[in-house]
Amino acid sequence: MESALVTMACVSYQYPRVRSLALHDISLDIQPGEFLGLIGPTGAGKTTLCLALNGIVPQFYGGRFFGHVRVAGFDTLEHPISVLARRVGLVFEDPETQLIATSVENEIAFALENLKVPREEIIARIPRALEAVRLEGTEKKHPHELSGGQKQRLAIAAALAIQPALLILDEPTSQLDPVGAREVFATVSELNRELGVTVLLSGHAAEELAEYADRVALLVEGALLQVDTPDAIYSDIPRLLAADLRPPQVAQSFSRMRERGVRVPHIPVRLDAGIAALERMRDPAAPPPAAPPTPRPVLGEPLLAARDLHHVYNDGTHALRGITLDIRAGEYVLIIGQNGAGKSTLVKHFLKLLEPTRGDARVGGTSTRDLSVSGLARRIGYVAQNPDSQIFNATVADEVAFALKNLKYPQAEVDARVDESLQAMGLRAARDQHPLALPRGDRARVVIAAILAMRPDVIIFDEPTTGQDYRGARYILDISRELHQMGKTVIIITHHLYLMPEYAERVLVMGKGTLLLDAPIRRAYHAIDLLRATYLTPPQAVFLARALRASDAGDYPLLTPDEVAACVAGQPIAWAEEQRWAR
Amino acid sequence: MEMYIKPSGEERQVRSLETVAVAGAPIAYIVVLAGVVMVLAGIPFSVMLGAGNGFPLSQAIYPLVGWILGPVAGALAAGVGGLLGVFLFPQNSAVPIATVLGAVAGGFAGGILGGKGRWAAWGLPIAVFFGVVYAFYAGSAIVLNGVDGGIFLLASFINWSALALFVLPTRKLFRSWLSSADLKRVTPALFLGTWCVAGLSHLTAAFIVYQVMGWPDFVWASMIPVSPLEHLMRAAVGAVIGSGVLAGLRAVGLVKPKYAAY
Numbered sequence: 001m002e003s004a005l006v007t008m009a010c011v012s013y014q015y016p017r018v019r020s021l022a023l024h025d026i027s028l029d030i031q032p033g034e035f036l037g038l039i040g041p042t043g044a045g046k047t048t049l050c051l052a053l054n055g056i057v058p059q060f061y062g063g064r065f066f067g068h069v070r071v072a073g074f075d076t077l078e079h080p081i082s083v084l085a086r087r088v089g090l091v092f093e094d095p096e097t098q099l100i101a102t103s104v105e106n107e108i109a110f111a112l113e114n115l116k117v118p119r120e121e122i123i124a125r126i127p128r129a130l131e132a133v134r135l136e137g138t139e140k141k142h143p144h145e146l147s148g149g150q151k152q153r154l155a156i157a158a159a160l161a162i163q164p165a166l167l168i169l170d171e172p173t174s175q176l177d178p179v180g181a182r183e184v185f186a187t188v189s190e191l192n193r194e195l196g197v198t199v200l201l202s203g204h205a206a207e208e209l210a211e212y213a214d215r216v217a218l219l220v221e222g223a224l225l226q227v228d229t230p231d232a233i234y235s236d237i238p239r240l241l242a243a244d245l246r247p248p249q250v251a252q253s254f255s256r257m258r259e260r261g262v263r264v265p266h267i268p269v270r271l272d273a274g275i276a277a278l279e280r281m282r283d284p285a286a287p288p289p290a291a292p293p294t295p296r297p298v299l300g301e302p303l304l305a306a307r308d309l310h311h312v313y314n315d316g317t318h319a320l321r322g323i324t325l326d327i328r329a330g331e332y333v334l335i336i337g338q339n340g341a342g343k344s345t346l347v348k349h350f351l352k353l354l355e356p357t358r359g360d361a362r363v364g365g366t367s368t369r370d371l372s373v374s375g376l377a378r379r380i381g382y383v384a385q386n387p388d389s390q391i392f393n394a395t396v397a398d399e400v401a402f403a404l405k406n407l408k409y410p411q412a413e414v415d416a417r418v419d420e421s422l423q424a425m426g427l428r429a430a431r432d433q434h435p436l437a438l439p440r441g442d443r444a445r446v447v448i449a450a451i452l453a454m455r456p457d458v459i460i461f462d463e464p465t466t467g468q469d470y471r472g473a474r475y476i477l478d479i480s481r482e483l484h485q486m487g488k489t490v491i492i493i494t495h496h497l498y499l500m501p502e503y504a505e506r507v508l509v510m511g512k513g514t515l516l517l518d519a520p521i522r523r524a525y526h527a528i529d530l531l532r533a534t535y536l537t538p539p540q541a542v543f544l545a546r547a548l549r550a551s552d553a554g555d556y557p558l559l560t561p562d563e564v565a566a567c568v569a570g571q572p573i574a575w576a577e578e579q580r581w582a583r
Numbered sequence: 584m585e586m587y588i589k590p591s592g593e594e595r596q597v598r599s600l601e602t603v604a605v606a607g608a609p610i611a612y613i614v615v616l617a618g619v620v621m622v623l624a625g626i627p628f629s630v631m632l633g634a635g636n637g638f639p640l641s642q643a644i645y646p647l648v649g650w651i652l653g654p655v656a657g658a659l660a661a662g663v664g665g666l667l668g669v670f671l672f673p674q675n676s677a678v679p680i681a682t683v684l685g686a687v688a689g690g691f692a693g694g695i696l697g698g699k700g701r702w703a704a705w706g707l708p709i710a711v712f713f714g715v716v717y718a719f720y721a722g723s724a725i726v727l728n729g730v731d732g733g734i735f736l737l738a739s740f741i742n743w744s745a746l747a748l749f750v751l752p753t754r755k756l757f758r759s760w761l762s763s764a765d766l767k768r769v770t771p772a773l774f775l776g777t778w779c780v781a782g783l784s785h786l787t788a789a790f791i792v793y794q795v796m797g798w799p800d801f802v803w804a805s806m807i808p809v810s811p812l813e814h815l816m817r818a819a820v821g822a823v824i825g826s827g828v829l830a831g832l833r834a835v836g837l838v839k840p841k842y843a844a845y
Contacts, residue, residue, distance in 0.1 A: 009592065010590070010591050010592030010593075011592060012590030012591075012592055016839075017833070021590065024590065025590055025591050025592065058597045059597070059598070059838075060838055061838060062597060062838040062839065063597065064594060064597065065594070065595045065597050066590040066591075066592035066593060066594050066595065067590070067591075067592025067593065067595075068592070068593075068595075077595050077596075077597070394826075394827060394830045394831070394834075433834065434830060434831065434833075434834030436831075436834065437834035
């Protein structure tokens with residue numbers, strides 16, 4: 001057998017001033033040329049494990065370290081990080097925080113210059129790295145001119161340029177729209193297959209890891225529970241759900257079919273295998289499903305409105321192009337679209353964080369030009385895409401109390417609301433911790449808790465599920481639903497379309513600053529070609545529904561794995577709308 | 584800290600293998616803190632009586648620099664930051680060499696106050712050194728220039744009170760409070776520790792400025808109410824900045840410099 005590129009033997013690690021172990025007795029080999037996926041809930045230790053492979057843990061963080069890690073023959077505790085960095089390339093989740101140079105080629109050269117690679121060699125490596133990630137021709141561009149997916153590919157190119165034996169990507173697609181994510185996975189897979197680069201990729205992208213990884217390692221509370229093929233890992237639905245992880249929708253669909261008595265010999269984990277299996281299993285004589293319930297109309301005066309809204313940024317970017325829409329009190333609205341479609345720009349107009357270049361944004365019938373930012377902040381809570389940009393206090397409790405204190409609420413009221421919000425977000429135990437020391441998912445909850453404490457009428461969540469594990473994402477969305485049931489108007493911007501059928505009623509599809517579609521969620525998710533036009537991909541359940549429809553003329557407007565399973569089993573469908581209303 | 588579950592692997596010695604460290608403090612930390620001192624050197628917080636120009640706000644964080652980096656690296660960071668500051672913001676320095684040496688003394692004394700390991704034993708020699716400086720300061724004012732002894736004593740209150748806090752067991756008390764997990768102890772330690780260490784830094788700078796420029800009797804008298812107020816400001820600023828910085832450093836959990844006090 002080929003000797004392993006990475007060997008971890010009985011590795012445990014304890015961060016300074018923390019009693020629990022971040023990693024516990026990890027033993028793992030990674031073979032040369034392997035593509036290993038690393039999955040686990042938020043806080044499972046995925047990032048710590050990645051950082052242990054290039055010595056940053058423990059050389060930078062300190063703490064206590066047990067066992068041995070060897071990468072390409074180098075013990076990570078006996079060699080400095082600068083030596084290990086030549087063997088291990090590391091790409092983090094947020095491309096923005098990794099790019100520092102003023103041009104693409106300088107970005108790639110930066111690490112090489114620091115490693116004292118000769119100039120001629122640097123010049124030779126830049127085009128090779130760019131070609132590997134399909135970014136040729138962008139050498140002179142500023143990294144910020146690139147799209148999200150391109151930026152992440154540039155970060156990968158910079159890591160590749162040092163010619164590492166191991167390429168580690170820590171949640172590289174969680175900040176990207178579906179197309180950006182697909183670009184990154186396609187690139188990494190190509191590097192792995194064609195150039196033989198050994199890859200360790202951690203993240204929550206179940207569908208993609210099921211498709212591309214050779215093996216998947218399941219990490220829970222710092223311990224490695226299972227290392228196996230994607231088929232073995234992703235077809236064990238109960239185990240994944242117990243670990244707060246989301247299985248691919250295709251696997252969920254077939255698992256539910258099995259639960260409903262359909263004979264499913266093998267649970268597929270990839271969409272193509274699922275569609276093929278569905279075509280074999282389906283009874284061509286079975287009638288199409290009954291029609292789903294009609295969406296409930298929401299009446300009343302518009303609470304938020306846009307009229308021919310245009311916005312042009314100072315750099316000339318025309319971000320909104322004549323948006324006209326109404327959002328009524330009590331609606332739950334999902335806004336989707338590619339990165340740069342204008343989603344965040346639109347909602348910021350309702351908060352007066354941006355002002356229209358032309359047209360009008362109205363709140364409660366009044367133009368935002370006549371309203372103050374502070375007045376709007378009391379009525380509309382905004383949870384920004386990057387929670388860190390909204391955090392500046394030294395403790396979680398202070399962060400939640402900050403706005404209330406500034407609005408001169410009595411101390412008893414402040415304390416009560418802070419307690420209530422921390423309880424709602426499951427953060428009471430962290431109340432005295434520094435917010436920035438919490439995992440990203442918890443940092444987002446801190447910001448939401450601070451917004452909840454203000455008790456606004458409208459709450460806008462801008463990518464609230466980014467960086468969250470399945471449970472964390474559902475947890476936040478469940479809160480959004482509770483708020484909706486309390487009569488609040490909820491607006492959510494997200495790329496995670498598969499999470500939303502149980503929550504959203506209405507979908508605004510945006511593309512290049514325009515409103516492409518305003519429709520109930522079921523119709524919007526089945527507008528596959530239009531979604532593709534704005535670089536979105538519907539959930540796998542929609543493709544399975546389409547596969548069912550392919551063989552007869554019936555209508556299959558299915559949205560969720562459960563609906564697909566019920567349809568295949570010929571049983572009554574519990575439509576997502578009915579479940580929403582029943583809650 | 585004790586852990587709940589015992590690992591099966593062999594415990595390894597954790598150390599930073601990068602060689603870019605000075606006296607146990609990574610060079611990156613020294614550069615950052617020197618930069619902070621330099622920036623704060625551009626912010627005036629009071630007028631310097633007798634010599635003209637202003638006091639820079641950076642005086643409030645020389646002790647903090649010492650507590651974070653230890654005596655040698657702390658003195659280096661404060662000194663480099665102070666040196667850059669006098670070039671960039673000369674309006675905040677009456678006598679550049681006094682400003683720089685005051686910064687060095689502050690960083691070093693801060694490191695000794697929070698001293699760990701071999702530096703813990705340096706308290707007494709350093710106290711003797713500052714005692715000698717104070718004696719020369721008093722001698723040059725009272726004996727050479729005929730300043731009234733009572734007035735000198737009142738005008739130099741911040742210096743001898745700092746020396747007293749440094750000599751007495753309060754130094755060890757501040758040290759233990761600085762490393763306490765309870766912020767309610769850390770903040771008073773930062774306030775009183777800044778009073779103590781910045782007072783010694785001020786003594787060093789004031790002694791040099793007085794040798795170079797001197798000042799008349801009425802300035803000594805006006806220093807009696809003014810200098811304690813200024814020093815309260817230093818201590819308060821040191822406590823506010825220090826609380827945030829130490830809370831942040833602890834929360835982030837970066838590797839601590841070898842002789843850090845927090």
